[in-house]
Amino acid sequence: DVKVTQSSRYLVKRTGEKVFLECVQDMDHENMFWYRQDPGLGLRLIYFSYDVKMKEKGDIPEGYSVSREKKERFSLILESASTNQTSMYLCASSGGRGGYNEQFFGPGTRLTVL
Amino acid sequence: AQRVTQPEKLLSVFKGAPVELKCNYSYSGSPELFWYVQYSRQRLQLLLRHISRESIKGFTADLNKGETSFHLKKPFAQEEDSAMYYCALLTDSWGKLQFGAGTQVVVTP
Numbered sequence: 001d002v003k004v005t006q007s008s009r010y011l012v013k014r015t016g017e018k019v020f021l022e023c024v025q026d027m028d029h030e031n032m033f034w035y036r037q038d039p040g041l042g043l044r045l046i047y048f049s050y051d052v053k054m055k056e057k058g059d060i061p062e063g064y065s066v067s068r069e070k071k072e073r074f075s076l077i078l079e080s081a082s083t084n085q086t087s088m089y090l091c092a093s094s095g096g097r098g099g100y101n102e103q104f105f106g107p108g109t110r111l112t113v114l
Numbered sequence: 115a116q117r118v119t120q121p122e123k124l125l126s127v128f129k130g131a132p133v134e135l136k137c138n139y140s141y142s143g144s145p146e147l148f149w150y151v152q153y154s155r156q157r158l159q160l161l162l163r164h165i166s167r168e169s170i171k172g173f174t175a176d177l178n179k180g181e182t183s184f185h186l187k188k189p190f191a192q193e194e195d196s197a198m199y200y201c202a203l204l205t206d207s208w209g210k211l212q213f214g215a216g217t218q219v220v221v222t223p
Contacts, residue, residue, distance in 0.1 A: 031208065031209055033210075040123065040215055041215055042120075042214050042216045043213040045211075048208070048210060050208055056208075058210075092158075100204045100209050101209050103209070103211065105157045105159065106157065
């Protein structure tokens, strides 16, 4: 059973704080993704990584960065949190290279920035 | 431009009635499409993909390239079908997906 875990279920931060969201998968998947999920907007890709230390920008990377030092862990960093980054953040992973491989999602982190 | 459109934000149906969730896409290549579902307090998960041509939990979806649509259908809705449904389009060889805005389905008894 694929397991994708996220470090926090709920997080409350203040404007300007540096925020780390952690994601860990236990299935040796090559690919990992960070999305934000907003009502009326669906899921939007922030960043994805297809290998350790490799990363690519998604559709909305502004204000975010990522780190992937180990294959199983993919971190999303908000350098200076702002209120418009209040959202649900979903991490996903998928195995294999090339084409479609099912993405498995974590439970999500609901971030509130005050 | 690659785009996935789900025109209905909310679909309310009675138990036993048919349900159809609309999905239209814009893509220049040969499309590969999926439906993902998120039940209350559960993770987002894959429901079905068009190339498998399966019926999952009574749901089917047919890719219509002429109408650029991939509507999700079920002949008799059940209360356990209440969930958020997302249509998604494969956009590159790395497996990235473009998701639609989602449709919330509420099945009332």
